[in-house]
Each structure stands twice: as C-alpha cells, then as structure tokens.
Amino acid sequence: MIDRKQLHRDGYTLLRQAIAAEWLSELRATFDAAVKPSDQWPVPRGSDWRHSQLDTDSTVQSVCRLPRLLAVVGELIGARFFLAQAEGREPLAGGGHQQLHRDLSAQRPGDTVGALVFLDDYSAGNGATRLVPGSHRPTPGAPPMDFNDESRTLQLSGAAGDILVFDADLVHAGSRNTLGTRRRSILISYCAAPLYASHLQTAQLRGVRMDSNEWFEPLQIG
Numbered sequence: 001m002i003d004r005k006q007l008h009r010d011g012y013t014l015l016r017q018a019i020a021a022e023w024l025s026e027l028r029a030t031f032d033a034a035v036k037p038s039d040q041w042p043v044p045r046g047s048d049w050r051h052s053q054l055d056t057d058s059t060v061q062s063v064c065r066l067p068r069l070l071a072v073v074g075e076l077i078g079a080r081f082f083l084a085q086a087e088g089r090e091p092l093a094g095g096g097h098q099q100l101h102r103d104l105s106a107q108r109p110g111d112t113v114g115a116l117v118f119l120d121d122y123s124a125g126n127g128a129t130r131l132v133p134g135s136h137r138p139t140p141g142a143p144p145m146d147f148n149d150e151s152r153t154l155q156l157s158g159a160a161g162d163i164l165v166f167d168a169d170l171v172h173a174g175s176r177n178t179l180g181t182r183r184r185s186i187l188i189s190y191c192a193a194p195l196y197a198s199h200l201q202t203a204q205l206r207g208v209r210m211d212s213n214e215w216f217e218p219l220q221i222g
Helices: 004-010 021-033 058-064 067-077 193-202
Strands: 012-015 049-052 081-091 112-118 163-167 185-192
Touching: 004 012, 004 067, 012 067, 021 049, 021 058, 058 081, 058 185, 067 081, 067 112, 067 163, 067 185, 081 193, 185 193
Parallel strands: none
Antiparallel strands: 012 163, 049 081, 081 185, 112 163, 112 185
C-alpha cells in the first residue's frame, strides 16, 4: 500500500520486488543483447555508461505497464499521461558518477515522472542512485539548491526487481560503480498529455522506437 501523503512529500517511492522473478533473467538477457555503443545512438551517450536500446521488447513493455507502477505514476502526474521512453542503462566499472541534478518538469510541476527498474541488486558499491527526499518542491523563499551539497542525500540500496518511481524535479544522481559489479536498470519516462507533441518532435533524437500512442488515466491510490 502506497502512502499518498508521503509520496507527495518525498517525491519518490520504492516499489520493492515489483518485478516477477521469472521475468528478471529474461530482462537481463534482453538488456545485454540490445546494448549499443555510444556512437551508434542518434545523440552520443556518456562513455562511462552502458546503454541498451530495448524499448520495443514485449517484456520491457509489460514492465512499463505494471498496474502497481502506473498507479504511482498517475498519482504523481495527477492527469492523463503517456509512456514516453524506456532505455537500459548501466554504470561501467569506475564510472557512473553524476552530480546531483533535476531532470525537470516541462510545463508544470509534476508533469514528468521517471521510473528506474533495477535488474541487479544495487548499493553504494555498484553505483546506486542517491537522492534528496522532498527536494522536488522547495518551500517558498528557500535558497537555491546547491548541487554540490551532499549532506541531505540518501543512498538507495535494494534487490533486483525493485522499482524507484520519482518526480522529475526530485534532486538525484547516479553514483560511481567502485566495485565494478553489474547494475543494469531500465529508465522509464512518463509524461502528462500536453507534452505529447514535443515528445514526438524529439523521439528520434532520443532513440525512441516504441509506439507511444497509448493513454493512461490516473487512479486513486492509498
């Protein structure tokens, strides 16, 4: 059961063991088979990450439509929405560090939501996501966020099959994979309906191949 007040207060939630165990090995194999070097993407990707163009795979598409996941996404967006992108990402050994940042909503706060599906166990050692709870909605008059200040960050850890769902304005970042162990994930993006036209204009540049013409309605949770 999702606590709606906590979800909106923190700007994220972790859906523990949301992926069926029998899907995980298939998803890992799909990830590995669909890896493309940086220079084969329409826009080159970061050199310290492995990127997988897996968005047309049927099981990946089923993951994107898990009822439990869509319910949280709909709660955060609060309006009709669509599935915009799904891409595999994995920090290479010694790579993956990012400065704290926001992905940013496009037209209004809450119109874009991300979901990170973990295909391997994740922790500080292999570059798990770190985030700042509640940072998606700064209080009026608060000083600008210092993205070099890590004092409020929370380092996530958990098991393969977990899904992190977060507001695009939540301050977050990937971490360095110091152990060199695998940390494959699928990064999914969902957007409110008014963003559909701009999504279509940039889909090819982002390497999106899947259809994105299915619409979802927010459901009451909690």
